[in-house]
Amino acid sequence: MYDNAMTYMKKTMQIVMQFPLWFYFIVSIYPLFWMVSYSLKNNDEIFVTNPFGIPTHFRFENYINAWSQFNIPKYVINSLVVSTVATIGILVLSVMFAYAIARMQWKLRNAARVYMIIGMFIPIQVIMIPLAILVKDFHLTNTYGALIIPYIAFGLPFSALVFYGFMKSIPIELEESACMDGASIYRTFMQIIVPIVRPAVATVAIFQFLAAWNEFLMAYILISEESMKTLPLGLLLFQGQYSTDWGGMGAVMTIASLPMVIVYLLFSEQVERALTVGSAVKG
Amino acid sequence: MRKYFNNKLAIALFALPSLFIYSIVVAYPILQTFYRSFFEWDGLGEADFNGLQNYLMFFKDPLLGTSLKNGFIFAAVLVVFQIGLGTILALVCSDPKVKGRKLLKTGYFIPVVLSVTVVCQLWAAIYDPTNGLINKLFQMVGISYQQNWMTSPYASIIAIAFVNAWQYMGYQFSLLYAGVKSIPEQYLEAATIDGCGKWTAHWKITLPMMVETFKFCFIIAITSGIGAFVQMLIMTSGGPGTSNYTLTYMIYRYAFTESEYGYACAISVMLVIISLLATLIINRAFDREKFSH
Numbered sequence: 001m002y003d004n005a006m007t008y009m010k011k012t013m014q015i016v017m018q019f020p021l022w023f024y025f026i027v028s029i030y031p032l033f034w035m036v037s038y039s040l041k042n043n044d045e046i047f048v049t050n051p052f053g054i055p056t057h058f059r060f061e062n063y064i065n066a067w068s069q070f071n072i073p074k075y076v077i078n079s080l081v082v083s084t085v086a087t088i089g090i091l092v093l094s095v096m097f098a099y100a101i102a103r104m105q106w107k108l109r110n111a112a113r114v115y116m117i118i119g120m121f122i123p124i125q126v127i128m129i130p131l132a133i134l135v136k137d138f139h140l141t142n143t144y145g146a147l148i149i150p151y152i153a154f155g156l157p158f159s160a161l162v163f164y165g166f167m168k169s170i171p172i173e174l175e176e177s178a179c180m181d182g183a184s185i186y187r188t189f190m191q192i193i194v195p196i197v198r199p200a201v202a203t204v205a206i207f208q209f210l211a212a213w214n215e216f217l218m219a220y221i222l223i224s225e226e227s228m229k230t231l232p233l234g235l236l237l238f239q240g241q242y243s244t245d246w247g248g249m250g251a252v253m254t255i256a257s258l259p260m261v262i263v264y265l266l267f268s269e270q271v272e273r274a275l276t277v278g279s280a281v282k283g
Numbered sequence: 284m285r286k287y288f289n290n291k292l293a294i295a296l297f298a299l300p301s302l303f304i305y306s307i308v309v310a311y312p313i314l315q316t317f318y319r320s321f322f323e324w325d326g327l328g329e330a331d332f333n334g335l336q337n338y339l340m341f342f343k344d345p346l347l348g349t350s351l352k353n354g355f356i357f358a359a360v361l362v363v364f365q366i367g368l369g370t371i372l373a374l375v376c377s378d379p380k381v382k383g384r385k386l387l388k389t390g391y392f393i394p395v396v397l398s399v400t401v402v403c404q405l406w407a408a409i410y411d412p413t414n415g416l417i418n419k420l421f422q423m424v425g426i427s428y429q430q431n432w433m434t435s436p437y438a439s440i441i442a443i444a445f446v447n448a449w450q451y452m453g454y455q456f457s458l459l460y461a462g463v464k465s466i467p468e469q470y471l472e473a474a475t476i477d478g479c480g481k482w483t484a485h486w487k488i489t490l491p492m493m494v495e496t497f498k499f500c501f502i503i504a505i506t507s508g509i510g511a512f513v514q515m516l517i518m519t520s521g522g523p524g525t526s527n528y529t530l531t532y533m534i535y536r537y538a539f540t541e542s543e544y545g546y547a548c549a550i551s552v553m554l555v556i557i558s559l560l561a562t563l564i565i566n567r568a569f570d571r572e573k574f575s576h
Contacts, residue, residue: 014380021375024368025390028452032393034416035405047414093301100297105288112298119309123510123558125531126551129538130312130319133326153308156301175287185293214398216513221539232400236517239404246408253401264396268389271396272457 032257039063039250046246062251072255074227075234082144082230083212086151090159090208091201093152098163099189103175113164119157124217132221142225150222151212159204166200167193206267207274213260231256320549325542337549350528353440357529358508360444365455366500373459374485388460392453399450403517406446407433433519436526443514443527447507455500462496463489498569505565506558530554 038046039062040055050056066072100106101113131150140146170193178188216232223229229237238252264271320337324330341347372391376384394402409416410432418429432442466489474484490497512531521527521536528536530550538547 017375017378018381021372021381021387024372024452025387028394028449029390031405031409031416031449034409038408051414051416051419093304096297097301100294103288104290104294104297106291106294106298112302115310116301116305119305122309122313123506123555125510125512125534126316126555127309127312128534129326129544129547129551130315131308132539133544134307134312149304150308153304156305160301179287185287185290189297210396214396216399220516232398235398235400235404239407239517246414249404249408253404257397257401260396260398261393264393265389268392272388272392 035250036254037250038246039254041247041250043244043246059247062247063255066248066251066255070238070252071226071229071234072252075229075231076255078144078228079213079230079232082147082151083209085144086148086155086212087205087208089148089152090155091205094156094159094204095163095194095197095201096189097156097160098167099193101160102164102167103172116157116160119154120161124154128217128221131218135222142223142228144228146222147212147215147219147230150218151208151215155208155211159208162200162204163197166197170196202267203270203274206263206270210260210263210271316548316551319545320552322545323543324545326538326544327542330545333545337546338553340546341549341553344533346525346528346533349525350530350533353527353529354509354511356440356508357444357447357511358505360441361448361451361504361508362501364445364448365452365504366459366497369452369455369459369500370490372456373463374489376460377463388453388457391456394450395453397450399513400517402450403446403514406449407518410442434523436523439519439523440527443518444508444511446518447511447514455504458496458500459493462493465496466492494569498565501565501569502562505561509558509561510554530557 034052037053037055040058040060041050042059045051045055097116101109101116135141135146135150140149174192174196175188178192183191213230214232215230219230219233223233226237235252235256238249319330321332321334322330323333323336375381376387381387408414412418412429412431415432417432421427421429430438433439470488470492471481471484474488475481479487509529510531511529512535515521515527515529515532516535519527521532531554534547534550534554537543537550
C-alpha cells in the first residue's frame with residue numbers, strides 16, 4: 001500500500017516537473033496551429049463563432065483564391081531560383097576555397113582564412129548602404145543577380161569554414177597515393193575530396209537554402225519591382241490588401257511556411273547540426 | 284608532394300573566385316562605410332569631407348535616445364525570455380526521465396525555420412486589438428486587460444521584442460541544451476549522493492560549467508537586440524511616431540528615405556562600436572577564471 005502511494009507520488013511529481021516543457025511546447029506551436037486553422041475559416045468563424053479551435057468546415061477556397069488572385073506562384077518561383085542558385089554557388093565556391101586553404105601550400109593562405117572569417121562577425125547593417133549603391137552602379141537592381149551574388153558572398157565564410165574543418169580531418173595519405181598514381185590535383189579534388197565531404201555538403205546546403213529562402217532585409221532594400229520579389233517580400237503586400245480577409249491572409253502565410261517546415265521535419269538533425277557547427281565556429 | 288600542392292594555377296583557380304566575390308560584396312563595402320562616414324554625401328553627387336561632423340550630429344540626434352533605449356529593452360527581453368526561460372527548460376529537459384524529448388525539441392524549433400515576415404504578420408494578428416488571440420483570450424477568461432498592443436508607446440517595444448524572442452527560442456534552447464548535455468553526468472551524480480538536491484546541484488555545478496555556452500548565447504541575444512530592425516519595420520513602421528526606432532531603423536531612414544548616406548554610414552560605424560563594446564563586456568563578465576572554484 002505504502003509503496004504504491006510512493007510510486008504514485010513520484011509519478012505525479014514527474015508530471016508536474018515536466019509541465020513547463022509541455023506548456024512552452026503549446027506556446028511555441030499553438031500560434032502556428034491557430035494560423036493554419038484560420039486559413040481554413042471565414043471571417044465569421046475567425047472573429048465570432050470559433051476563434052480558437054479547428055475549423056468546422058474546411059474552406060480550401062481560401063487557398064485557391066490566394067493562389068490564383070495574387071502573385072504567389074511568381075514569388076515562389078523567384079524564391080526557388082534565388083535560393084537554389086545561391087546555395088549551389090556557395091557550395092561550389094566554398095568547397096574549392098576550403099581546399100585551397102586546407103591543403104594547398106601558399107604564403108597567404110592563413111591570411112586568406114582570417115580575412116574570410118572576419119566576414120562572419122560583421123553585422124549586415126555595415127554593408128547595407130555601400131552594397132545598395134554598388135548594386136545600382138552595376139545595374140543589377142531588380143534582377144536575380146542583385147540577391148544571388150550578395151547571398152553567395154554572405155554564405156561563403158561560414159560554409160568555407162565548415163568544409164575547412166572537415167577537410168583538415170581527412171588523412172592526407174589518400175591524396176598522396178593519388179598523387180603517386182599520377183592523378184592531377186583537379187582529379188584528386190573531384191574524385192577523392194568531393195565525395196568525402198558529401199555529408200558536410202548536405203548540412204551546409206540545407207542551412208544556406210533556409211537562410212536564402214527566409215532572407216528579408218537585403219531583399220527589401222535591393223528589390224522594388226513586383227515581378228522580382230521573393231516570398232518574404234511579397235507577403236508584405238498582402239498585409240494591406242488582405243487586411244479584411246483573414247482567411248486569405250492565413251492561406252498565404254501557410255503556403256509560404258509549409259516548404260520550410262517540411263524541409264525541417266525531414267532533415268531536423270542536419271539543420272540542428274548545422275546550427276551547432278555554426279556556433280562552434282563562431283564561438 | 285610539396286610540388287603537388289604548390290600548383291600556382293590550381294591555387295588561383297580554387298581560391299580566387301571566392302576571394303573576389305567576397306572582397307567586392309563584403310570587404311569593400313565595410314571600408315566604404317568607414318570612409319564615407321566622414322563625408323556629407325547624398326549617395327549620388329560629390330561627397331564633401333566634413334571630418335567628425337557626422338559623429339557629432341549622431342550624439343545630438345533626438346532619435347538617438349529612443350533608439351538606444353529600445354535596443355536595450357529589446358536585448359533585455361531576449362535575455363530574460365530566451366536565456367532565462369531557455370535555461371530552465373534545458374535543465375528540466377535534460378532529466379533522463381522526460382518522455383517525448385524529440386517532439387518537444389521539434390516543437391520549440393519550428394518557428395526558427397519560418398520567414399520573419401510570416402512570423403511578424405502572424406503576431407500582428409495575435410496582437411490585433413479586436414480580433415486577436417490575446418485580447419480574445421483575456422475576454423474569455425474575463426480579464427479586462429485588453430489593449431491595443433501595437434500602438435501603445437510603452438508596451439509595443441516589449442510586445443515586438445517578444446515576437447523575436449518567441450521565434451528564435453528554439454535556437455537558443457538547442458545551444459543551451461547542448462551545453463547542459465556536454466557536462467559529464469558523474470559530476471551531478473556525485474553531488475546528489477553527497478546530499479545535494481537536484482536543483483542545488485544544477486545551480487552549483489551545471490550552470491557554472493556552462494560559462495562558454497552562456498557567453499555565446501548572451502552575445503547573440505544582446506547584439507541582435509541592439510541591431511534589431513525588421514520586426515519594427517513590418518509590425519509598426521517604427522511608430523507610433525518614432526517611438527519604436529532602433530539604431531538600424533535610424534540607418535535605414537537616413538540612408539534610404541532622406542538620402543543622407545554619409546550620416547547613415549556614421550551611424551553604422553557607431554552600431555558596430557556599440558556591439559563590439561557589448562561583446563567585450565560580456566566576455567569580461569563571463570571570464571572563465573571567475574567561475575572555476
